[in-house]
Amino acid sequence: MIMDKPSFIVNGHKLPWQEGLVVRDALTMMTYTFKMLVIKVNGKLVKKGDYDSTPIPLNAEVEVIHLISGG
Numbered sequence: 001m002i003m004d005k006p007s008f009i010v011n012g013h014k015l016p017w018q019e020g021l022v023v024r025d026a027l028t029m030m031t032y033t034f035k036m037l038v039i040k041v042n043g044k045l046v047k048k049g050d051y052d053s054t055p056i057p058l059n060a061e062v063e064v065i066h067l068i069s070g071g
Contacts, residue, residue, distance in 0.1 A: 006018065006058055007058075007059070008021070008026070008056055008057075008058065008059060008060040008061075008062060009059075009060070009061050009062060010026050010029070010030050010062040010064060011030070011062070011063065011064055013030065015029055015030075017056065017058050017059070017060075020055070021055065021056040022051065022052055022053060022054055022055055022056060023039055023041065023046050023050070023051040023052075023054045023056065023062070024051045024052045025056070026056055026062050026064075027039075027051065027064070030064070032064060032066075034066050036066065036067040036068075036069065037064055037065065037066060037067065038063075038064075038065040038067060039051070039062065039063065039064050039065075040062070040063040041054060041056060041057075041060055041061075041062050042057070042060050042061055043061075
């Protein structure tokens with residue numbers, strides 16, 4: 001039986017998971033640097049101030065939405 005390596009998903013991309021991962025790590029792994037982001041982990045909104053402390057659970061679904069403003 002083949003065991004999948006621990007992982008999580010960011011915007012449809014499967015990434016390797018490890019204990020202690022936080023939202024900021026996922027942004028780094030995806031090389032997202034855009035300032036205006038909306039992030040959800042398993043459907044729960046994560047505030048910008050919580051990116052360094054919000055853990056990413058095993059098999060989590062992370063959504064990163066880039067906000068664009070203008071007039």
